[in-house]
Amino acid sequence: MRHAFKKKIIYCGLIVIALIIFLHPNMNGRRTYDYIEKNNIMVNLHDRIAQNFTSTAIMDCDYRDILFDVTTMSVSLMDGDLIEGHKIKDGGEFYPSECKPKFSTAIIVPYRDRAEQLRGFLVYMHVFLRRQNIHYRIYVIEQVDTKPFNRAKLLNIGAAAAFKAGYPCLVLHDVDLLPLRPANLYACTKCPRHMSSSINKFRFVLPYLNLFGGAIAITSQQYKLINGMSNEYYGWGGEDDDLYARLEVEELKLCRFEPEVSRYHMVAHQTQRKGERKHKVFNYAKNKVNEDGLNTLKYTEVATVLHPLFTHIMVDL
Numbered sequence: 001m002r003h004a005f006k007k008k009i010i011y012c013g014l015i016v017i018a019l020i021i022f023l024h025p026n027m028n029g030r031r032t033y034d035y036i037e038k039n040n041i042m043v044n045l046h047d048r049i050a051q052n053f054t055s056t057a058i059m060d061c062d063y064r065d066i067l068f069d070v071t072t073m074s075v076s077l078m079d080g081d082l083i084e085g086h087k088i089k090d091g092g093e094f095y096p097s098e099c100k101p102k103f104s105t106a107i108i109v110p111y112r113d114r115a116e117q118l119r120g121f122l123v124y125m126h127v128f129l130r131r132q133n134i135h136y137r138i139y140v141i142e143q144v145d146t147k148p149f150n151r152a153k154l155l156n157i158g159a160a161a162a163f164k165a166g167y168p169c170l171v172l173h174d175v176d177l178l179p180l181r182p183a184n185l186y187a188c189t190k191c192p193r194h195m196s197s198s199i200n201k202f203r204f205v206l207p208y209l210n211l212f213g214g215a216i217a218i219t220s221q222q223y224k225l226i227n228g229m230s231n232e233y234y235g236w237g238g239e240d241d242d243l244y245a246r247l248e249v250e251e252l253k254l255c256r257f258e259p260e261v262s263r264y265h266m267v268a269h270q271t272q273r274k275g276e277r278k279h280k281v282f283n284y285a286k287n288k289v290n291e292d293g294l295n296t297l298k299y300t301e302v303a304t305v306l307h308p309l310f311t312h313i314m315v316d317l
């Protein structure tokens with residue numbers, strides 16, 4: 001009798017362990033997925049520079065070296081300072097002076113209340129991006145009201161600013177993610193690209209195949225085609241799946257670079273993003289791409305300040 005009982009307990013325990021292993025999001029995630037082979041990246045890039053941007057350099061920049069760069073950057077860089085004479089213009093804009101860049105990228109960062117993290121992010125990103133010989137500018141869009149954080153709407157606002165400045169490529173980027181591989185070029189591919197497919201926090205495994213959040217690159221043209229993101233997602237979560245649904249509506253297929261190149265470091269912070277995540281049941285985009293997005297974007301611009309390392313747009317949603 002006692003023996004049978006013990007057996008049962010062991011049996012149940014094994015089932016529970018098996019279920020945990022099977023259902024744990026990081027366990028059945030993907031260490032591998034379809035990606036653009038290194039040799040095919042060049043032909044898949046969307047080479048376009050910002051309207052009215054001119055370079056006085058004679059030679060075109062070459063991107064082969066950076067795409068095949070095998071180094072990994074150290075996240076401790078974010079504790080340092082930028083070197084003198086870094087040539088970054090007010091507003092956080094940079095372009096190489098020795099060669100003509102082929103890509104102009106607006107990096108858009110939704111933000112609130114993480115000053116220390118933002119500082120580290122900016123220092124790190126400028127060091128990282130300057131190596132890539134691209135023309136770029138960092139926009140930080142800060143929500144200054146007291147409503148729940150609305151990441152997607154802030155991204156729409158940043159996108160609108162980038163369009164105004166003539167940028168053909170947007171990188172939508174969370175402030176707690178640091179790219180580790182210089183080979184992860186911050187330029188748009190012809191397909192919308194999920195860049196942060198390999199994050200340390202998820203043990204460098206892609207949690208699910210349709211994940212399209214964290215850091216993504218999308219051309220301005222494609223972002224307009226899908227009418228941007230939804231403005232309705234207050235609080236954490238769901239807006240990235242909604243964005244994916246919008247791509248599907250327009251039959252845009254996402255792409256990625258290989259896991260090794262797509263590595264990111266997620267910076268720890270107290271306010272747990274997952275804990276805040278509200279599992280909202282939304283009828284994802286499917287029917288409302290044209291009724292909610294860039295064309296219905298309304299907000300109050302409180303101020304725009306050109307800081308040495310970024311363009312700071314403060315908004316009231």
Ligand SMILES: *[C@@H]1O[C@H](CO)[C@@H](O)[C@H](O)[C@H]1NC(C)=O
Pocket residue numbers: 051052163164165166
């Ligand atoms: C580019 O220059 C033209 C002519 O000066 C101007 O009309 C247009 O607004 C400029 N575009 C941008 C994005 O600044």
